[in-house]
Amino acid sequence: MNQIDVSLIDWSRAQFALTAIVHWLFVPLTLGLGLIVCIMESIYVRTGVLKWLRTTKFWMKIFGINFAIGVATGIILEFEFGTNWSNYSWFVGDIFGAPLAIEGIVAFFLEATFIAVMFFGWDKVSKKFHLASTWLTVGGATLSALWILIANGWMQYPAGMSFNPDTVRNEMTDFWAVALSPVAINKFLHTVISSWTLGAAVVLGISSWFLLKKREKTFALDSIKIACIVGFTGVVLSWVTGDGSAHQVAQKQPMKLAAMEGLYEGSKGVDLLAMGVLTPGKQYDDSKDPFIFKIPVPVPDLLSYLANRQFDSYVPGINDLVNGGYDTPKGKALSIEAKIERGKLAINALADYSRAKKANDEPAKAEAKKVLDENFAYFGYGYLKSPADAIPNVPLVFYAFHIMVILGGFFLLLFPVVWFYGKKNKFAKTKWLQWICILSVPLAYLTSQAGWIVAEVGRQPWAIQDILPVNAAISNLNVASVQLTFFVFLFLFAILITAELKIMFKQIKIGPENENEKNTEKLSNQ
Amino acid sequence: MKKINSFHDFIYMYIEGFKNLTWGKPLWIIILVKLFIMFAILKVFFFPNFLNSRFDTDEEKSEYISKELTKTPIINDKNLLNESD
Structure with a gap:
């Protein structure tokens, strides 16, 4: 693939990253706020108390704005696969296509059908049917995420397929090995559950704004209660599933784990770092200390435990992975150079196969x-x-990785503190905490995006782990066309985000509708 | 308020819902404009399917990909292959 211009790879990656980042601004709020709306409406249906109807309707409106602006932004990624990543698209065959097709058919239609009942069906269907529609809409969105993350999980850990040299495609041999891959399952749980935390942080932030403005006190405090429960549950489970994800990374993508920890020289009993500052310009083959300073987590050997579930186990660093020679359950690890040579053997064998096929x-x-x-x-x-x-x-x-973990710790603390102040009837008067809650909204997005940077930048150079790097996955396009579409997207996304924020802020300022006023307005229109 | 009892009522709920849009109206305009830009402009003019636009059959596509993927230097050092995994 020497003829591919490096800048083409960089621009294509930048374009994909831009689209994915923007798409991921909308998705976690849909998943997180969706669950919160479901809980609020469930309380209303169970208790019949009207304030919960009002609360549900307000947050449903915010959910609707985010859903509407974000809907279909993910399809642009599929355009990019077909245009910019055609080698990849062909090479993955039906493995990538099958989960995406299921996502399109099952999950999208589930969402599309029931979201209308959610917004248009008040007073037209029974309370229980409306509630079921709300749960099914949010369930549909979560199912969408499941299939997308199964596809992504396969790229991180390709399983359940065999390569057919006749078609030059990978073919699915075991659907369940793809769908139930431990990487995909952990990724799904961690991604969806951490989105609950983001949704809760948004509810906390907006509710705190109402309190700062001395408006809608009951509504705000009720919303905060639900947000604290969902947020705390989300953040605790995110730590648990994050541990599971990191364990899978250690087993399946050890280079990513080494990069996450800045670990160049492996050993037995390795500490997990709380934070550190890396030495600028450090290369794997120089003798510079990797860190200017580092602060380990006070529990010794935690990285070894996280990687292998044993405190005294060996964790390879970047240099060990490059040089090989350390013990693995399958024998001595290969060096990267040896893997490169084995890869060239495989590529040459594919070329030989094609020639032999033509010659019968x-x-x-x-x-x-x-x-x-x-x-x-x-x-x-x-x-x-x-x-x-x-x-x-x-x-x-x-x-x-460390920004994500530190902010994960911050949210683990924030929700119980807010709950405690709320329980003592002090939150409505504690302005500094309200300001922290408002400022936590961008931090929740930063945490979520940082997680994806770890997942996707950490697996470079691979489009498909060990099987296809990005420089072989790309289409041989003119770099100018990719640059042009990058800036077209930048412009369109800027408009979309501006529109979302403008409409959302306007509706937040209006606040929850008064049900009595609304009924009066309806009557006067008839 | 009339409850839904039939498929007709269900369709009517959609029609009524769209007719009575208030804060949802700009959202639907954004959705429609966005979908138009995506499918009628971006997909057609900027994002043709690379393989479909160049080849007609799967055989031609696989041959092209095979050529693309096998343009690579030959093995440099066979001794490295003696390492075990």
């Missing part, structure tokens, strides 16, 4: 297929020029 030379085909099968696990390494190509951007992954 069955013995040569069989021989090439044998070599390809033996080395296919390293296929993607054949496109790397040097071991350095196998290392992701360490500072970006390290800082993103």
Whole structure:
């Protein structure tokens, strides 16, 4: 793939990253706020108390604005797959397509059908049917996330497929190995549950704004109660599922884990870092200390436990992964250079297979297929020029991971503190805490985006782990066309986000509607 | 307020809902404009399917991808292959 311009790869990645980041501004709020709306409406249906109807309707409106502006932004990613990443799109075959098709058919239609009942069906269907529609809409959104994350999980840990050299595609051999891959399941749980925390932070922030403005005290305090319960549950479960995700990373993507911790030299009994400052310009093959300073978590050997569930276990660093030679359950680890050579063998075998097929030379085909099968696990390494190509951007992954963890700790503290102040009837008077809640809204988004930076930048250079790097996944396009569409997207996304914020802020300022006033207005219109 | 008892009522709920939009009206305008830009402009003029626009059959596509993926240097050092995994 030497003929591909590096700037084409960078621009295509930048375009994909931009689209994914913007898409991910809308999705977690849909998932998190959706659950909160479901709970609020459930309370209303169970108790019949009208204030909960009013509260539900307000948050449903915010949910609706976010849903409407965000809907279909994810489809742009699918356009990009077909145009900018055509080698990848062909190579993954039906494995990537199947979960996306299920997402489109089942989950999207579930959302599209019941969201109308959610917004148009008040007073037209029974309370219980309306509640069921709300749960089904949010369930549909969560199911969408499941299938997308199964597809993403497969890219991080390809399983349940075999490569067909005749079609040059991977073919699904075991649907359940793809759908129930431990990486996909952990990713789904961690992503959805952490979105609950983001939704709760948004409710907390907006409710605090009402209190600061001395408006809608009962509504705000009721909303805060639900937000604290959902937020705290979300953040505790995010820590649990985050541990599960990190364990899977250690097992399946050890280079990503090493980058997350800035770990260059592995050993037994490795500490987990709370924070640190990396030495600028550090390369894997120089003798510089990786850190200017670092602060470990006070529990010793925690990274070893997180990686292997044993405190005294060995965790390889970046240099160990590059040089190989350490013990693994399958024997001595290969060096990256050896993997590169095995990858080249696999690529050459694919070329030999194609030639033999054209010449109708069955013995040569069989021989090439044998070599390809033996080395296919390293296929993607054949496109790397040097071991350095196998290392992701360490500072970006390290800082993103630690920002996510530190902010995860902040939210673990914030929700109980707000709950405590609320329980003591002090929250409505505690302005400094209200301001913290408002400022926590962007922090929740930062946490969520940082998590995706860890997941996606940390797995570079791979489009599909070990099998296809980004430089082989890309279409051979003119870089100017990718630059143009990047700026077109930047412009469109800026308009969309501005529109969302403008409409949302306007509705927040209006506040929850008074049901009596609304009924009067309806009567006067008739 | 009339409750829904039939499919006709269900469709009517949609029609009534759209007719009586208040704060939802600008949202629907944004959705429609967005979908138009995405599917009628971006998809058609900026994001043609790379393979579909160049090849007609799956065989041609797989041949092209095979050529693309096999343009790579040959093995440099066979000794490295003696390492075990």
